[in-house]
Amino acid sequence: MPQPPKGMSDRDFQAALRRIREVAGSEWVFSSDEDVELYRDAYSPLWGEEEERVASAAVAPISVEEIQAIVRIANEYRLPLYPISTGKNLTYGGSAPVYSGSVVLDLRRMNRILDVSLRDRSCLVEPGVSYFDLYRHLRQEKIPLWIDTADPGWGGLIGNSLDHGAGYTASDFRDHFDAHCGMEIVLASGEVVRTGMGANPNAKTWQVFKYGMGPWVDGIFSQSNYGIVTKMGFWLMEEPEAALMVNVTAPRRQDIVPLLDILTSLIYSHTILSELQVMSPIMNGSPDPELVRLRVAGAGATDQEWARYVESRNQPCWAASFCFYGAPKVIAASWEHTKDRLAVISGVQFRETASYTFPLTDEQVDAVADKPRLGIPSLNLFGSRNSPTARPSEGHLDFSPMVAPRGEELLALTSVTGKVYADMGLPPPFVGGWIYHRRGMIVFHPVSTYRNAEDNQKTRALFERLVTACAEGGWNTYRIHANFQALAIQTYGFNNGSLHRLHETLKDAIDPNGILSAGRYDIWPKHLREKRA
Amino acid sequence: MKQALVTLAMAAGALVVMTASAVAQQASFPAPAWSRTTAAAQNRGSLTERGAAVFNNWCTVCHGKDVKNAPGTQSLQYKYQGKLPAALEERRDLTAKSVKFYVRKGVATMPFFRKTEIGDADLDALAAYLSQGKP
Numbered sequence: 001m002p003q004p005p006k007g008m009s010d011r012d013f014q015a016a017l018r019r020i021r022e023v024a025g026s027e028w029v030f031s032s033d034e035d036v037e038l039y040r041d042a043y044s045p046l047w048g049e050e051e052e053r054v055a056s057a058a059v060a061p062i063s064v065e066e067i068q069a070i071v072r073i074a075n076e077y078r079l080p081l082y083p084i085s086t087g088k089n090l091t092y093g094g095s096a097p098v099y100s101g102s103v104v105l106d107l108r109r110m111n112r113i114l115d116v117s118l119r120d121r122s123c124l125v126e127p128g129v130s131y132f133d134l135y136r137h138l139r140q141e142k143i144p145l146w147i148d149t150a151d152p153g154w155g156g157l158i159g160n161s162l163d164h165g166a167g168y169t170a171s172d173f174r175d176h177f178d179a180h181c182g183m184e185i186v187l188a189s190g191e192v193v194r195t196g197m198g199a200n201p202n203a204k205t206w207q208v209f210k211y212g213m214g215p216w217v218d219g220i221f222s223q224s225n226y227g228i229v230t231k232m233g234f235w236l237m238e239e240p241e242a243a244l245m246v247n248v249t250a251p252r253r254q255d256i257v258p259l260l261d262i263l264t265s266l267i268y269s270h271t272i273l274s275e276l277q278v279m280s281p282i283m284n285g286s287p288d289p290e291l292v293r294l295r296v297a298g299a300g301a302t303d304q305e306w307a308r309y310v311e312s313r314n315q316p317c318w319a320a321s322f323c324f325y326g327a328p329k330v331i332a333a334s335w336e337h338t339k340d341r342l343a344v345i346s347g348v349q350f351r352e353t354a355s356y357t358f359p360l361t362d363e364q365v366d367a368v369a370d371k372p373r374l375g376i377p378s379l380n381l382f383g384s385r386n387s388p389t390a391r392p393s394e395g396h397l398d399f400s401p402m403v404a405p406r407g408e409e410l411l412a413l414t415s416v417t418g419k420v421y422a423d424m425g426l427p428p429p430f431v432g433g434w435i436y437h438r439r440g441m442i443v444f445h446p447v448s449t450y451r452n453a454e455d456n457q458k459t460r461a462l463f464e465r466l467v468t469a470c471a472e473g474g475w476n477t478y479r480i481h482a483n484f485q486a487l488a489i490q491t492y493g494f495n496n497g498s499l500h501r502l503h504e505t506l507k508d509a510i511d512p513n514g515i516l517s518a519g520r521y522d523i524w525p526k527h528l529r530e531k532r533a
Numbered sequence: 534m535k536q537a538l539v540t541l542a543m544a545a546g547a548l549v550v551m552t553a554s555a556v557a558q559q560a561s562f563p564a565p566a567w568s569r570t571t572a573a574a575q576n577r578g579s580l581t582e583r584g585a586a587v588f589n590n591w592c593t594v595c596h597g598k599d600v601k602n603a604p605g606t607q608s609l610q611y612k613y614q615g616k617l618p619a620a621l622e623e624r625r626d627l628t629a630k631s632v633k634f635y636v637r638k639g640v641a642t643m644p645f646f647r648k649t650e651i652g653d654a655d656l657d658a659l660a661a662y663l664s665q666g667k668p
Contacts, residue, residue, distance in 0.1 A: 383604030
């Protein structure tokens with residue numbers, strides 16, 4: 001049987017579960033081994049090891065009132081709860097708690113789309129609404145609004161935005177927390193709070209204006225453990241008349257500097273609205289010995305050496321892809337202007353990869369290759385095998401340090417991570433930058449996880465080295481798997497960790513019994529902090 | 534996609550959608566009349582028809598017949614190399630037991646599904662659909 005939380009007697013644990021069953025119904029309280037196993041992290045880097053973070057039970061309430069009642073019981077018994085929304089935050093911890101023995105509060109059943117406003121271009125949803133759910137609803141009802149989906153799209157709007165996730169459409173919508181407007185939260189005390197304009201019981205502007213009056217507190221409920229978010233509003237993108245997907249290549253390694261400088265200028269002046277990716281077909285090619293030598297040499301390899309190598313491969317060193325949205329005339333003018341600006345890079349080449357006019361038929365939706373840029377959720381990224389002979393993937397962790405979108409930064413960072421990989425006897429990592437958030441660029445490093453301890457030990461060692469080496473270079477991760485949150489928070493250690501101390505001060509004030517998501521982003525309640533010290 | 538949308542419509546509306554006026558008035562939101570996990574069980578039609586609805590809601594995005602939009606089908610194509618059909622709906626060797634095993638245990642990058650996602654009644658229907666009655 002799953003073990004009760006550390007320090008809690010089995011008698012109290014069973015008594016608390018009995019009380020919770022009275023609230024949520026026996027059918028929705030899971031406490032058998034078989035059922036609790038479903039709350040493991042499928043991609044855990046500690047899979048099957050003693051330290052794997054596992055739940056003691058789970059409960060799936062259907063309403064705010066049930067959550068309030070459960071929270072009050074948890075306070076009475078000091079029972080740790082771990083809320084999840086759709087539970088698909090895989091690569092960051094999935095549906096498993098950070099603190100073993102927590103009872104997972106599974107909000108997947110709360111899956112109502114409470115409102116979609118065509119005139120305000122907004123929606124109000126519950127935590128169990130997935131990207132697929134909202135997308136299918138908008139298609140079914142023929143509502144000309146787009147969602148901005150994470151990729152893969154099996155997660156949900158609330159969970160993804162609270163973990164600072166991002167997507168692929170226009171800049172007003174890609175940073176999912178930035179694109180939210182209004183929240184409802186059940187506090188640890190059981191009290192319900194609505195933020196922004198939602199604090200006026202007669203408000204007509206909850207999803208129109210974020211701030212309301214007084215301190216804007218929404219931010220403290222992201223990447224934290226101060227409350228249970230039960231409703232959230234989001235701004236949606238108006239379906240454009242058309243879209244054009246394009247690709248720009250530049251031949252030389254040093255071209256990345258002007259390429260990103262010009263592209264970011266076009267982003268900041270709102271000529272390019274979509275997410276933009278830049279990657280290196282050369283550096284991501286099959287790792288022949290000369291490429292490995294150059295990659296490992298980092299700054300030690302000269303432009304001339306790189307030029308010789310690039311020339312021998314007969315491929316451009318860089319390829320950027322992005323998308324234009326709007327009226328066809330506006331798209332044509334934006335693309336022409338983009339080409340004019342980039343023409344200063346000798347050898348630059350331009351290609352239109354796909355164009356669309358909206359709305360799309362179902363058959364056209366199926367045919368879209370790059371779905372997320374049109375707000376279409378898919379799981380196309382998540383195959384286990386990409387060839388008949390490759391070892392099937394069993395999962396991965398996401399190591400994505402945030403950098404300024406500058407060519408020098410991309411080269412410097414991948415030189416540092418390349419050395420970490422080389423020191424561990426691994427081939428060089430992927431070189432590519434994704435501009436999801438308004439100003440930052442993430443450099444994605446997928447790190448494989450396995451269902452065996454030996455391989456996972458190597459994974460953890462690699463991951464820890466990446467976190468530390470990049471933080472020393474000034475590049476912190478913006479989001480991280482639960483197993484590495486304590487390490488990552490240490491890299492935000494200005495003034496002897498004053499920010500972390502503030503997080504814990506807030507925790508003590510808002511959740512004095514420490515019942516919510518203990519340990520999330522290394523915020524521990526007082527009683528567990530003292531034991532850890 | 535089309536098939537998925539049609540099936541969702543059949544499943545009596547996958548989600549409860551409310552009107553704007555309820556929100557504007559800040560009235561209490563009514564309790565949901567529908568829960569996804571019991572959709573198939575509540576839906577009319579035979580067990581296998583309900584199983585098809587579950588498949589379309591949860592599985593098609595990875596295991597549909599259109600390989601370019603189904604990474605699970607693509608992976609199985611690489612695995613079986615033509616020895617078995619890559620699309621699960623074209624398999625004739627699946628048993629109800631094996632379907633339930635993979636849904637609840639996962640395999641490779643496919644995670645296991647919780648009972649709040651695919652409930653036991655839905656899983657029975659799904660297993661009946663994919664196994665065509667084989668236990």
